[in-house]
Amino acid sequence: MIDCGHNASTGWRPGDYLQRLGVSALKMLVITNYDEDHVSGLPNLTSKVVVQSFLGNPSVSAQTLLALKSECGHGPGVAKLTQMMTSAGVWSGPPQFPGATWNAYWNKYPAFDDENNLSLAFQLVVNGFGFLFPGDLESAGWKQLLGANPLGFTNAVKATNFLIASHHGRISGVCTELFDDYGCSPQLVVISDDCHQYDTQKTTTYYASKCSGIQNFRIAGTTRFVLTTRSDGPINFSFPSAGGCVVT
Numbered sequence: 001m002i003d004c005g006h007n008a009s010t011g012w013r014p015g016d017y018l019q020r021l022g023v024s025a026l027k028m029l030v031i032t033n034y035d036e037d038h039v040s041g042l043p044n045l046t047s048k049v050v051v052q053s054f055l056g057n058p059s060v061s062a063q064t065l066l067a068l069k070s071e072c073g074h075g076p077g078v079a080k081l082t083q084m085m086t087s088a089g090v091w092s093g094p095p096q097f098p099g100a101t102w103n104a105y106w107n108k109y110p111a112f113d114d115e116n117n118l119s120l121a122f123q124l125v126v127n128g129f130g131f132l133f134p135g136d137l138e139s140a141g142w143k144q145l146l147g148a149n150p151l152g153f154t155n156a157v158k159a160t161n162f163l164i165a166s167h168h169g170r171i172s173g174v175c176t177e178l179f180d181d182y183g184c185s186p187q188l189v190v191i192s193d194d195c196h197q198y199d200t201q202k203t204t205t206y207y208a209s210k211c212s213g214i215q216n217f218r219i220a221g222t223t224r225f226v227l228t229t230r231s232d233g234p235i236n237f238s239f240p241s242a243g244g245c246v247v248t
Contacts, residue, residue, distance in 0.1 A: 001014065001018075001026050001028075001029050001030070001045075002030045002032065002122060002124075002133050003030070003031060003032055003033070003038045003039070003133075004029065004031075004038070004039060004040075004041040004042050004045050004077075005037050005038055005039070005040045005041050005077075006040050006041035006044065007194075009194070013041050013044040013045075014041040014044060014045045015041065015044040015045040015046070015047055015048030015049050016044060016048060018045070018048065018049050019048045019049065023049060024049060024050065025049060025050040025051075025052055026049055026050070026051050026052060027052050027053065027095045027097070028052070028053045028054070028055060028095045029045075029051045029053070029054050029055070030055045030056070030104075030120070030122050030133075031054070031055070031056040031081065031120070032056075032119050032120045032121070032122055032133050032134070032135030032136075033115060033116065033119045033120070033135035033136045034056065034057070034060060034065055034068075034078065034081070034115045034118065035078075035115050035116075035136065036074065036075040036077050036078055038077075038135070038136075039077035039078060039080070039081045040075065040076075040077040041077065042076075042077045042080040042081055042084070043076050043077065043080045046080060046084070051084070052095075053094075053095055054084055054085070055104060055120070055122075056081075056085070056120055057106040057107075057109070057118050057119070057120045058106070059106065059107075059108040059109045059118070060109050060118055061085065062082040062083075062085040062086045064109060065078070065081070065082055065085070066082055068113065068114075068115060099126060099127055099239075100124060100125060100126045100127075101124075101125045102122065102123060102124050102125070103122075103123045103151065103152075103156060104120055104121070104122050104123070105120070105121045105123070105145055105150050105151070105153045105156070106118065106119070106120045106121065106145070106150075107141055107144050107145055107148075111144065112140075112141060112144070115136070116135075116136040116137065116138050116141065116167065116172075117137060117138055117140055117141030117144070118141075119134060119135025119136050119137045119141065119166075120135055121133070121134045121135065121137060121145060121153070121156075122134075122135075123156040123159075123160075125159070126237075126239060126245075127239045127243070127245070129161045129162065129237075129239075129245045130156070130159040130160045130161050130162070131160070131161070131162045131163075131164070131237075132156065132157065132160040132162070132163050132164065133164045134163075134164065134166040134173075135166065135167075136166060136167040136168075136173065137166045137167070137173060137175075138166070138167065138172045138173055139172065139173075139174065139175045142166070142175035142177070142178055143175060143177060146175075146177065146178065146182055154182050154183075157178060157182050157183070157184040158182070158183040158184065158185075160184055160186050161186055161187050161188070161245070162186060162187065162188050162189075162190060162237070163184065163186040163188070163189045163190070163207075164189075164190050164191075164192060165189050165190065165191040165192070165203065165207060168191065168192055168193045168201065169191035169192075169193055169201045169203050169204070169207075169228070170198060170200045170201050170203070171200040171201075171202075171203055172200060174203055174206065174207075179210045184210070185210065185211075185212065186210070186211050186212075187211060187212050187213060187214055188211055188213070188214050188224070188225065188226070188227065188247070189207040189208070189210070189211055189225070189226045189227075190226075190227050190228070190229075190235060191203075191204070191207075191226065191227070191228040191229070191230070192228075192229050193228060193229060193230050194229070194230055195230055196230075204226045204228070207225070207226050208225035208226050211225040211226065212225075213225045214247055217247055217248070218232075218248065227247075235247065235248075236248045
């Protein structure tokens with residue numbers, strides 16, 4: 001599972017959802033950003049499901065995270081997260097998944113001391129299709145990470161078919177160099193948001209200009225370049241045995 005927020009409007013919570021599916025354990029929980037909206041469902045999740053391993057920015061300790069949150073305070077999700085960070089054991093080996101590979105990249109604290117630019121950029125490759133989840137990275141964080149190129153991050157961005165827009169589509173998460181200088185050319189950008197809370201979220205035209213597009217998303221004969229959970233609701237990626245990736 002990558003991040004574990006909840007939906008206050010519908011009552012959707014990750015632990016309840018997984019329990020209904022018959023899932024009793026997660027091999028790995030990835031947290032891309034240490035803000036409450038990325039972990040608000042964590043208390044519910046851990047009450048229903050066993051989390052076997054946790055991955056976040058390892059340069060940020062639980063004590064450091066609480067210090068970063070001291071000015072504005074923190075919610076129950078971050079409180080549960082810090083407990084998990086304190087009690088998490090050392091992996092005997094990173095979890096592996098059939099048909100999928102993953103890599104993680106991050107800026108180190110204290111080079112940045114804000115949670116957004118300490119986001120974990122998580123690359124997931126499923127049946128040859130690359131997904132990139134950059135958390136809430138802002139332009140400065142993107143540039144630092146791209147310039148440092150830890151363990152081939154620039155190769156990861158070039159291999160991205162599906163980019164999850166950083167910072168829920170806000171302009172602060174846009175890094176023009178990612179596309180113009182480092183060769184990120186996704187088929188599709190997905191914006192995870194619920195409504196236009198800020199004018200700075202109006203980035204769909206820019207992102208669309210950087211995508212090659214996907215065909216026939218829910219309507220035959222159409223081409224889509226950007227999908228948003230605000231307008232399109234739940235978005236599913238499936239991988240037929242015959243090959244390819246189907247977005248519905």
